[in-house]
Amino acid sequence: MRSGLVRSPSCPHPGTVGSGTGAARRSRGRFCFAFAFLVPCAVARGDLAIDLGTANTLVYAKGRGIVLNEPTVVAYNTRTRQVLAMGQEAWQMIGRTPGYIVAVRPMRQGAITDFDIAERMLRNILQRCGVTKFNRPRVLVCVPSALTAVERRAVKEAARRAGAGAVYLMEQPMAAAIGAGLAVHEPQGSMVVDIGGGTAEMAVFSLGGVVALRAIRCGGFDFDGAIQAYVRSRYALAIGERTAEWVKLAIGSAYPYTGEREAPVRGRDVSTGLPRTIVLTPEEVRAAVEDAVQQILSTAVTCLAEAPPELAQDIMFDGIHLVGGGSLLRGVTQRLANATAVPVHLVDLPLECVVMGAGRCLESLDQLRPVFAQADR
Numbered sequence: 392m393r394s395g396l397v398r399s400p401s402c403p404h405p406g407t408v409g410s411g412t413g414a415a416r417r418s419r420g421r422f423c424f425a426f427a428f429l430v431p432c433a434v435a436r437g438d439l440a441i442d443l444g445t446a447n448t449l450v451y452a453k454g455r456g457i458v459l460n461e462p463t464v465v466a467y468n469t470r471t472r473q474v475l476a477m478g479q480e481a482w483q484m485i486g487r488t489p490g491y492i493v494a495v496r497p498m499r500q501g502a503i504t505d506f507d508i509a510e511r512m513l514r515n516i517l518q519r520c521g522v523t524k525f526n527r528p529r530v531l532v533c534v535p536s537a538l539t540a541v542e543r544r545a546v547k548e549a550a551r552r553a554g555a556g557a558v559y560l561m562e563q564p565m566a567a568a569i570g571a572g573l574a575v576h577e578p579q580g581s582m583v584v585d586i587g588g589g590t591a592e593m594a595v596f597s598l599g600g601v602v603a604l605r606a607i608r609c610g611g612f613d614f615d616g617a618i619q620a621y622v623r624s625r626y627a628l629a630i631g632e633r634t635a636e637w638v639k640l641a642i643g644s645a646y647p648y649t650g651e652r653e654a655p656v657r658g659r660d661v662s663t664g665l666p667r668t669i670v671l672t673p674e675e676v677r678a679a680v681e682d683a684v685q686q687i688l689s690t691a692v693t694c695l696a697e698a699p700p701e702l703a704q705d706i707m708f709d710g711i712h713l714v715g716g717g718s719l720l721r722g723v724t725q726r727l728a729n730a731t732a733v734p735v736h737l738v739d740l741p742l743e744c745v746v747m748g749a750g751r752c753l754e755s756l757d758q759l760r761p762v763f764a765q766a767d768r
């Protein structure tokens with residue numbers, strides 16, 4: 392049954408602050424210098440919303456839209472702790488740096504794992520969005536609902552130290568639902584499933600509140616990890632996380648699809664240490680990721696089953712809205728529709744949906760402050 396499923400192509404990353412021709416940058420630099428005392432920051436005067444994801448970090452500036460979209464990766468010198476690159480540039484370095492330079496992800500499964508590096512990365516991000524000592528905007532950070540109180544405090548503290556004025560937290564499923572354009576304030580049930588890099592969250596909403604919520608620390612990175620583990624155990628070949636992700640994007644799926652083809656994969660032989668190439672089939676990759684896919688599907692089924700019958704009926708009619716990069720794995724919409732017997736809609740911009748929702752909330756930050764306080768628990 393493919394009816395009721397809406398797919399959209401994955402979207403390219405939009406440009407970031409600071410892009411443009413050299414001449415344009417130079418002229419902007421002159422403008423900022425000339426008015427530096429009058430306008431402490433000509434770039435960012437408004438509030439910011441940040442989706443600090445395990446895989447990608449996005450920033451939405453009030454009145455301007457998405458101004459930064461980069462992988463959540465930092466490259467730094469382990470001798471000096473100096474941050475050398477962040478985002479796309481650092482991502483290119485993963486697995487390719489000399490011993491004293493490491494490219495790391497400071498977030499795992501939605502939580503900060505390296506506080507110092509996360510703070511430096513946030514500072515870098517905020518600076519790129521125009522935050523200075525004299526211009527400390529209010530920042531709304533989207534966090535996974537599964538974060539503990541300690542982990543939430545770590546996010547707030549890191550953002551504050553990195554240059555934010557006031558910091559508010561918003562739970563990701565609510566931001567995703569608003570970003571997907573769902574009428575969460577209506578007396579009508581709606582459901583969102585967000586499959587990110589390190590987490591999968593599902594929630595049912597009605598009258599502006601969360602009626603049922605489930606979150607697990609499993610997402611796109613677990614698909615990559617499963618592919619790495621499979622190749623190692625079946626072919627005695629070690630492949631890096633970038634290669635595993637490439638395999639997933641090239642031929643990975645959760646359900647058979649038309650036009651399946653094999654893919655050659657290069658890695659390092661575990662016993663000899665020499666490079667070797669194998670050929671992987673889509674069936675093998677599908678089997679490798681099945682456990683992780685199944686875990687996400689069964690959590691979504693449990694969440695739907697927890698919704699009161701009236702709301703479940705609304706959802707059966709309106710369908711489930713699927714967001715997050717992990718939901719772009721081929722066949723996930725189909726599998727979720729089969730598992731829940733409910734139509735599933737993949738939103739138009741699955742990777743940007745959370746930050747777009749948080750961005751909308753920036754417009755009414757003052758009225759919504761009590762809601763964000765709840766996310767601070």
Ligand SMILES: Nc1ncnc2c1ncn2[C@@H]1O[C@H](COP(=O)(O)OP(=O)(O)OP(=O)(O)O)[C@@H](O)[C@H]1O
Nearest residue numbers: 444445446447587588589590611715716717719720
């Ligand atoms: N076309 C695609 N097919 C399969 N997976 C994809 C595709 N595009 C992106 N992904 C995966 O989506 C994941 C990133 O999604 P997303 O940016 O929503 O995560 P995140 O918000 O950073 O993580 P989290 O919400 O768990 O903290 C990565 O694992 C990436 O490999």
Ligand SMILES: [Mg+2]
Nearest residue numbers: 444587715745
């Ligand atoms: Mg996310």
